[in-house]
Amino acid sequence: MRRRYPQNPRLIKLDRLLRKAANENNAPIWDRVRELLLKPRRKRIAVNISRINRYTKDGDIVVVPGKVLSCGKLNHSVTIAAFDFSAKALEKIKQSNSKAILIEDLLKKRPDGSEVKIIV
Secondary structure (H helix, E strand, O other): OOOOOOOOHHHHHHHHHHHHHHHHHOOHHHHHHHHHHOOOHHHOEEEEHHHHHHHOOOOOEEEEEEEEEOOOOOOOOOEEEEEEEOHHHHHHHHHOOOEEEEHHHHHHHOOOOOOEEEOO
């Protein structure tokens, strides 16, 4: 079976940014995020808000190497970085006074990956 690489230009650019951040800052967290993002589309991660609520506490910074979906409620304020968000998930995140940002923006804020959790 032949390995297929992503065709999405945003994903290709993000792959390069993550590899560069991991090497320059000696941050293995970005290698792991990159590895999870480069999975085939049918195996890509989708995380519900209820899971984020269950495994985080107030003020945490979370990265989701995939899409955030809207099932559940968010009871506390967190910063969520993901490759993509559903429209309803964005509404629920804003209602809970949390932040929804892209992984690219999180790379600029925390290039060393300190205090960042991966939710799978």
